[in-house]
Amino acid sequence: MSKIDWKQVEQWNNEYVIKCFLKQSEYGTMFIESTEGDYLIDADGKRWLDFYNQLYCVNAGQKVPEVQQAIKDATDRYGFVWDIYTTDYKAEAAKMIVKDILGDKGWASQVRFTLGGGDSVEVASLIARLYTNKNLIATREHAYHGVSSGAVSFTTTPASRNNAVTEEYGKSLEVPGADFQGSFMCPAPFCYRCSLGHTYPECKCVHADGTLPCVKQTEAVIRSHNVNRVAAIITEPAFGAGTIMPPKEYLPQIQDMKNRLGILWIMDEVLMGWGRLGEWFGHQLYGDIKPDIMTTAKGISSSSLPLGAVIVNEKVAKFLAEIRWNHVSTFSGHPIPVAAAVANMKYLIKNDAPGHCKKAGEYFGQELLALEEKHSSIGLVAGAGMFWQVELVKNRETKEPFIADDRYLTFAGDQSKYPVHIIADKCAEKGVLLGGFVPNTLRIGASCMVEKADMDKAINAMDYALTYLETQF
Numbered sequence: 043m044s045k046i047d048w049k050q051v052e053q054w055n056n057e058y059v060i061k062c063f064l065k066q067s068e069y070g071t072m073f074i075e076s077t078e079g080d081y082l083i084d085a086d087g088k089r090w091l092d093f094y095n096q097l098y099c100v101n102a103g104q105k106v107p108e109v110q111q112a113i114k115d116a117t118d119r120y121g122f123v124w125d126i127y128t129t130d131y132k133a134e135a136a137k138m139i140v141k142d143i144l145g146d147k148g149w150a151s152q153v154r155f156t157l158g159g160g161d162s163v164e165v166a167s168l169i170a171r172l173y174t175n176k177n178l179i180a181t182r183e184h185a186y187h188g189v190s191s192g193a194v195s196f197t198t199t200p201a202s203r204n205n206a207v208t209e210e211y212g213k214s215l216e217v218p219g220a221d222f223q224g225s226f227m228c229p230a231p232f233c234y235r236c237s238l239g240h241t242y243p244e245c246k247c248v249h250a251d252g253t254l255p256c257v258k259q260t261e262a263v264i265r266s267h268n269v270n271r272v273a274a275i276i277t278e279p280a281f282g283a284g285t286i287m288p289p290k291e292y293l294p295q296i297q298d299m300k301n302r303l304g305i306l307w308i309m310d311e312v313l314m315g316w317g318r319l320g321e322w323f324g325h326q327l328y329g330d331i332k333p334d335i336m337t338t339a340k341g342i343s344s345s346s347l348p349l350g351a352v353i354v355n356e357k358v359a360k361f362l363a364e365i366r367w368n369h370v371s372t373f374s375g376h377p378i379p380v381a382a383a384v385a386n387m388k389y390l391i392k393n394d395a396p397g398h399c400k401k402a403g404e405y406f407g408q409e410l411l412a413l414e415e416k417h418s419s420i421g422l423v424a425g426a427g428m429f430w431q432v433e434l435v436k437n438r439e440t441k442e443p444f445i446a447d448d449r450y451l452t453f454a455g456d457q458s459k460y461p462v463h464i465i466a467d468k469c470a471e472k473g474v475l476l477g478g479f480v481p482n483t484l485r486i487g488a489s490c491m492v493e494k495a496d497m498d499k500a501i502n503a504m505d506y507a508l509t510y511l512e513t514q515f
């Protein structure tokens with residue numbers, strides 16, 4: 043029996059808390075009393091299997107004892123000291139990222155800690171602009187890089203741009219002034235619905251040298267903005283909110299392009315880092331990739347405490363070392379979150395979280411492909427580790443989506459017909475939390491340490507939910 047007065051909590055929550063995504067009257071709050079491994083435990087003691095991994099950010103699983111202990115020990119030593127001072131935790135966390143985790147990759151040099159993912163993107167873009175003394179940054183369709191003013195300028199999924207769906211359903215308001223501030227958009231490597239009208243892998247034959255048309259077009263767009271004005275290109279290794287797994291040629295070809303053009307590459311690893319794709323960082327799945335600047339957050343502490351980081355290569359680190367950079371945020375390098383990160387990294391290393399996640403993904407991917415065989419509403423299964431994209435379609439041959447606006451939707455109107463919501467509701471009947479951000483696409487993944495029995499439970503729930511979905515359309 044819970045000691046918490048959940049009725050009181052409900053009343054305070056209704057009265058005093060600003061809600062996100064839904065208006066107050068639509069809000070169906072789930073009251074979570076505790077968390078454990080891959081589970082949330084609600085106010086009635088019911089255990090929910092979490093295949094959202096919250097926001098794909100609890101990479102080690104919930105409440106790892108070593109991390110909990112490290113946080114307790116750190117709070118015994120510190121209240122707070124700001125970034126001008128040095129703590130052993132901050133120095134060790136930076137050393138671990140550069141040496142122990144990225145050491146053999148030959149590019150990472152120094153780390154600056156931030157407050158989270160969006161803040162990392164702010165700092166990374168600021169560094170790129172300072173270093174190059176250029177303003178423009180290339181982003182891509184379907185990208186998500188955060189909601190703060192700089193980060194949102196690189197975010198191109200309309201539903202993620204802080205917009206508000208107003209009282210008259212069907213109308214979505216952009217925040218006035220929240221424009222694309224010095225960024226411009228290039229095509230996404232979204233082969234299933236290529237905005238350039240190509241089909242993969244045949245598109246590799248379009249150009250004699252095998253360059254993908256989306257990469258060629260990216261170069262053309264950058265050149266047409268005048269490459270001398272372009273500081274960097276920013277990419278997610280796989281698209282988290284946009285939920286797209288790029289083809290294997292894409293990142294290596296972007297690397298060739300950016301080297302040729304002499305622009306910087308910001309790799310946004312906020313969601314795909316820390317084992318999520320079965321490698322320490324998502325870009326490592328694509329071979330010998332060397333970003334100039336990398337952003338991270340979420341899995342750095344397995345979200346036990348809020349933290350982000352920006353990692354830069356040697357030439358950028360040298361530049362930063364030689365300027366007086368007037369840049370601080372009160373909480374950057376806060377000793378307690380970086381202590382959590384040190385313990386979390388030790389745990390991930392000791393338990394080979396990327397290796398575990400890679401194997402789990404091999405099994406889970408096979409099970410998803412078996413579901414694809416059985417269910418005609420699945421048009422595509424793609425992914426790795428604990429990040430999977432499952433496209434839901436009315437017609438597999440024509441790829442007709444259930445919701446025509448697909449990734450351009452702003453979440454206006456009746457959401458009850460979104461296939462991902464129908465699947466989410468049916469999976470919830472089986473005690474599994476699983477769904478997606480864009481209306482036709484399931485985005486699935488548990489922690490990197492997920493167990494086989496839990497993957498089976500998620501697959502069974504999806505089987506049940508897909509069967510239901512197919513009776514509804």
Ligand SMILES: Cc1ncc(COP(=O)(O)O)c(C=O)c1O
Pocket residue numbers: 097158159160161163186187188189278282283310311312313339340
């Ligand atoms: C790729 C990417 N960048 C940035 C962010 C923003 O991170 P945060 O929500 O911690 O600000 C996210 C969040 O999901 C993300 O997926």
